Amino acid sequence: MANKRGHIDYWLFLIVFILVCIGLVMVLSASHYVATYDKGDSYYFLKKQLINGSLGLVAMFLAINIDYHTYGRLHNIIFWIGVSLMVLGMFTTMGDTGGSGEGSKRWLVIAGIRFQPSDVMKLSVLVQISYLLAKRKKPFKTFFGDFFPYLVFTGFCCGLVAIMDLGTGIAMGITLMLIFLIVGVPKRHLLGLVLAAIGAVALLIAMKPYRLKRLTSFLDPWSDYYGKGYQVIQSLLAIGSGGLMGVGLGNGGAKWYYLPDQHTDFIFATLVEEGGCLAGLVVLLLFLAFTWRGLTIALKVNDYFGSLLASGLTLMVSVQALVNISVALGLMPVTGIPLPFISYGGTSLVISLAAVGVLLNISRHAKLEK
Secondary structure, three states, rough: OOOOOOOOHHHHHHHHHHHHHHHHHHHHHHHHHHHHHHHHOOOOOHHHHHHHHHHHHHHHHHHHHHOHHHHHHHHHHHHHHHHHHHHHHHHOOOOOOOOOOOOOOOOOOOEEEEEOOOHHHHHHHHHHHHHEEEEEEEEOHHHHHHHHHHHHHHHHHHEEEEEEEEHHHHHHHHHHHHHHHOOOOOOHHHHHHHHHHHHHHHHHHOOOOOHHHHHHHHHHHHHHOOOOOOOHHHHHHHHHHOOOOOOOOOOOOOOOOOOOOOOOOOHHHHHHHHHHHHHHHHHHHHHHHHHHHHHHHHHHOHHHHHHHHHHHHHHHHHHHHHHHHHHHHHOOOOOOOOOOOOOOOOHHHHHHHHHHHHHHHOOOOOOOOO
């Protein structure tokens, strides 16, 4: 049965709704102890996340009702808005470290509103690269003649984001590489992108010594138990103590000031501790289902720009989820990337839901089967 124009993909909407609900429950469970003693209100973080979720839903429903072709017509404006916000955050007094002891200006404060410009930049880059690739009429044959300009564009965007937030920059680079694979860029050309990324990451690590410590602690976290390896070790201990069925919702012990960022970057560890491996598997399956529905929309829409944008938005969320879960499992160095829809955080939740709104608008133009 064909999807009639004007009908969104309700399966995708349902998947995201379930993930957001899981996030609200886990934010309350993971943060109530810290919120009670640090804020004097056990519901402090839940209340803020409810506000964030409400703003995100507003952004999503607005995006659902804006024809996605509009983004193609405004691609340059959207892209330079993202770049401008990044520059303001890095080089003006409006940039804020957010209390980070490592001094990274990840936040931007405008008119009292505090947000992470790197999340806005992700959407700006996806719109721009989708438009540029959709307008390209010939295949990628030569490296310097065809692919090199896109390599420079990717390096500029990922480098700009990585200076502010290395983890987000890496996730963006992976997403763009997957988009290049989708459009048929030869794998030998992408090797140049990989080598450039390795060199850029090495340079960024050299600029910030704490990043090297994160890398070495990832290789052997037990060698620095009470230092850079502490967070990963506590995450693994929390996941291990959960077993198959978990210790029960609200009964986890890692959130008692043992596991840092237990309601933000490491909320997956808290979820598995309290819900067990089964709960972790459910979340993984939900993200797989999200990827399936998003890529199905990309395949079924009859517009190349819409197809690439849908692919990019889907992969943006999926790659971020994969990186976050990999960090919690000790498979990647700590990056500071939240788990989409689930982690506490205003910018991440609002931008992720806005991206879903764009994806749902694209689904209105796709011929989907039940």
